[in-house]
Structures are given as C-alpha cells and as structure tokens.
Amino acid sequence: MDVPAQSGQDNQAYHVPILPPRYVQHFLRFMEARGIGPQALLEGTGLTEEGLSQPHAGVNMNQLLALIGRAADLVEDETAAFEFGKELDLAAHGLVGAAMLWQNDYFRLVEMIVEYERVCLPIQDLVLTMHGADLHIQLNDLWDLGRIRPFMVRIYMGSIYELSRHVCREMTFEFDFRTRLSASDWQAVAPEAALSFNVGITRAVIRPTQSMVRDLRTDLPSFIARLHSRRQMEADEDMDNTRRQVREQIFRNPGSDCTLEKIADQLGMTPRSLRRHLRAEDCSFRELRNEIRRIYAERYISDTRLPLSLIAQKLGFSDQASFTRAYRAWTGRTPGETRRGEQ
Template sequence: MDVPTHSVQDAQAYDVPILPTRYVTHFLRFMEQYGIRPPALLEGTGLDASELETSEEGMTMNELLILLRHASELSEDERLPFEFGKQLDINAHGLVGAAVLWQNDYFRLVEMIIEYERVCLPIHDLRLTLKDETVQIQLHDIWDLGSLRSFMIRIYMGSIYELSRHICRDMLLEFDTPTNLTPEQWQTAAPEAVIRFNAGAACATLHPAQHTASSIGQELSSFLARHRSRQDLKASDDHSSVTERVRRQILDDPGLNCTLERIAQNLQMTPRSLRRHLQTEDCSFRDLRNEIRCHYADRYLADTRMPLSTIAYKLGFSDQASFTRAYRSWTGRTPGQTRRRI
C-alpha cells in the first residue's frame, strides 16, 4: 500500500503540522493494546514516541499518511480504526469541562464537539444539516488520502457513533467504501446503529430521542461519573500484560458487551486462550470485571441520581434485583444504603 503522491504545489501544505500530538499519542497507546508497538507505526516519519509526549508542534499530513499506512498494513481487523474512533469521546478531546457547562443540552454538546473536530482533526470536513427531526453529518474530503481514506473515515465514524449514541433513538452510518466483513461482524462494533457500505457518500444520519432536560442532565452526569471511574482505575502502561489489556476493555464498556467471549474476540483470542493467559497472571475475568463494576457502581450512586434500574443496565445486569444482589456481595450493603450514606 503506497502513500499518495502530491503535486509540487501541494507539497508545502503536506509538510505543515496540522494534527495535535495528543491524538497521535492516544492512537499509539490504542494500537499498542493490539500488540502493535509505536516504533513500527512511526518508522519512516522521523518521529519518536517519547518526543511526541512533550511536543506541541503537531504532526504533518505526510507523517500522518506514513503512520496510517503502517497501521492499516499491521491491523488484522478492519474494525480497528472504528474502535479507535469510539475512544475519541469527550474525554479524549479534552472537553470534560465543557460537558459540565452543557449539562442541559447534550445534543448541543455533540454539535460543539463536531465543530471542534473540524478544527483539531482537519482531515475531513464535517457538514451538519438539520431537517425536521433528522440530523445528518456528511464527511467531505480535504486531503488526498488515496487508499488510506477508508481507514480515516472509519475513525471519524467511530467517533461520531460514540458521541451521538446516547441521544439517538436510531442511527445510520453509511460508508462509501467496501468491506470484507459481514453485517453481523460490524454489528458487534456498533450495536446501536445500522451500518451500510458502498453507499453514495460517507454520512451519518441521526434521529435524536425526545429527551427532557432532566434526562439529558442525567446522561451527562452518567458520563462524568464514568470518566472519573476510568481515571480512578487508570490502567498501567504495561501493554504486554493480558490482564491490563482486558482491564482496558472492561473500563471502556462494563455493560452488556462485557463478556469473556466478546473481549476475547476484540483481543483476537479464543475464550479458552484468554482464560488461560489470565490464570497465568493470577487473575480471573470474573474478579477483574467485578472490581471495575463495583467501582463504577459506587461512582454512579455517589455522583448521579440515576435510578438503580438504569445503573443495573449500564453495568450489564439483566434487572435491578440482580444488580442489588451482586452489589451486596461486593460491598456488604445494598445500593440504596450506599446512596443514603452520601
């Protein structure tokens, strides 16, 4: 796979720093979870991962194209860029403070972040249109990405999906590129959306749910509690540890998708192999998941007014009674007792 070539008049633009380094370092850490180390991704860019941590200069388009080429060639699962995009939530954009300010209008926050992406991720232009109750976000090319365009579009779509899924009753994500995966395989990456490939344009069509101001505030309170939990339980930098890789997966989604089978699939292992690796590291999937769910539950109970049934759903329990039994086994008290103590 070759990096696109550019005319002489374009060359100068492709050598101007455009991408903030925090997105690059975030991407390097993400790929490392899948066994792809920074030196392999940065080869040929002249950049060093440790220098990127402190640099404020940014990455040029030419350097980004080399990085994307390596990532595309080394990735075994074409859903990987979409999964990375899903991690570009409010926290990744550094806009947690803005989330607090916009607690009464979640959709305005999403709109603001998309505008923010246009400035901080100037690879594609994002054009918003609103008609009746339908919101459409269409991606338009700014740069010649060649065969790497599909990789970048999937990053954008993953980010749009994660930022919008909390406020949508349904969502359609259309890619103007092909895929080798089945609809069922893509459904595991975006269970709350319909995904189509070979469409006429790269476009997300959203139908926002009818939220009251209180329910919007509740959803943002939930997000902020989840953010604080992830900070409290921040995984170590030991990406070689299977336990830490599993921990990161659970931290990202402790809900219904948090099963041994699903996480094994995400890590490209069999459930049996994953269980064996965890045993070798003196860890069990059940204990790790319970530890994280307990911490999330404490945060939700302390920082939000969410009903217990909603907390139960967010933590992957089939009903409130199951959550209450589990929480009592973790802490020796009921969720209601914990909330009354605060």
C-alpha cells in the same frame, strides 16, 4: 513510504503540525494491543516515540499520512479503525462535557459534538444539517488522503458513534466505499447503529427519540463522569489480575447492585473465593468499591450539576446523609463544600 499525493493542496501546509501527539501515542498503544508494535508503525514516518513524548511536539499531515498508511498496510481487520475511533474519548478531554450537559436543544447538542470533532481532528470537515427530525453529519475531505481515506473515515465514524450513542437511540452510518466484511461483522462493532457501504455518500444520520431530551439531564452527566473517572482510575500495569478485574466490574456499575456476591458471580467465582483472592493481593472488596465511588463522586460533583441526592442514589447510598458522611471520610470535605469550591 508511499505518501498520498497532495493534489491541489499547498505542499507547505502538510509540514505544519496539526495534531497533538497524544492521539498518536494512543494509536500506538491501541495497535500494539493488536500485535503491531510502535517500531513497525513509525518506520519511515519521521516520528519517534521519544519525539512524541516532548511537551511541545506536534504531528504534521505528512507524518500522519505515513503513519496511517503503515497501519493500513499492517492491520488486517477492517474494524480496527472504527474501534480506535470509539476509544478516542473525545468527550473526556473536558471541552465538550460542560457544553453538552445543559443543552436541551438537540440540534445544538449534536452541533457541539461536530464542532468538537473539527477542533480535535482537523483532518476532515463535518457538515451538520437537519432533515425533518433527522440530523445528518456529512464528512467532507479537507486533505488528499489517497488510499488511506477509508481508514481515516472509519476512525471518524467510530468517534461519532461513541459520542452520539449516549444522546440518541437510533443511528445510521453510510460509507461511499466498499467493505469486505459482512453486516453481522459490523453489527458486532456498532450494535446500536445500522451501517451501509458503497452508497455514494459518507455521513451519519442521527434520529432522536421523544424521550431523549428528558433523559439528557441524567444520562449525559453519567456519561461524562464515567469517561473522566476512567482516566483517573486507570489501572497500573503491575496491578494483580483479580484486583484489576474487580475494579473494572465496580467501575461499570458502582450503584446499589454493586455487591461482592454479584461481582463474584460475574467473574465466575464464589464470594468466598473472591475474598481470598483479594486478600492475597492485599486489598478488600470494600476498599475497591469505596475507591471507585470516591472517584465517581468527585467527577459528578465537579463536572455536573446533578443534585446531591441523585448522586447518592447513583452511587448506591441509601440517602444523601449517608453519602455525605462517606464523602467527608474520603476527602475531609462535604460534597457541598467541594461544589462551592469548584464554582
């Protein structure tokens, strides 16, 4: 495998584990869904699936360079790296969630995103500066990445995009290398941002709106709860298809609009047909909705300080008392008891 040269770097540093194996495991699953299996990616990297499953395993820079080099050779879609960055769910790992939830200072909030990226992905440095009302996140190289640098930059940008789009309304991403794709191709991948290539600098420019700070206390807690909930409710691979599709639809919107009739319409079915399919899979719409409402409720109560009345509203209950009765039936505790226990 042609690993990029380590010019100007201490060679020994490239053998020190810097990345938890979960990122590589996630990457292998992501690439497998795109038709490239783990064996093809791990060949010549010094990594094995068995080794990555060890509790104290770590991935060093040489191994990472070889792995990304294999991926860059095998994947034909330039957007794949950006899409993978979007799926990293860095905010769902817990550290950034609590810090972000109660930051009314926009610069400090984005600064926390940047700091978290530095800790989780110590491959490139991110420098945050303010220019008027705009925040600039510039990517600087920490390692000699050679030909895989564009691939790695796109991963970073996808991750920054996914985190930042929940706390701002206008973003621009600039790359200092070319692309073979059209503007519309990239717009499909990042519909809430403008992307420019071959501009001599690699950075993200984030522009807050006047309503951004006002929205933080409702939008961002929902974002964190949603990310945590997705991990908790991930479907088993053996789950029947209709059940999985219904759970995904409920997950996207567990509130008052979450009715059997609306979800049946979204799935191109009649309500009667949807009931029949779910009955054949030994479940009901009500059971699935309550399962996901319970997951959301636990995350909202544990991970946010949203008032219980607002949680009830977000989950589609007519009032807080109805929510409290449902939550007690699910867990044997009241929402207040759970929150006091968390504190």
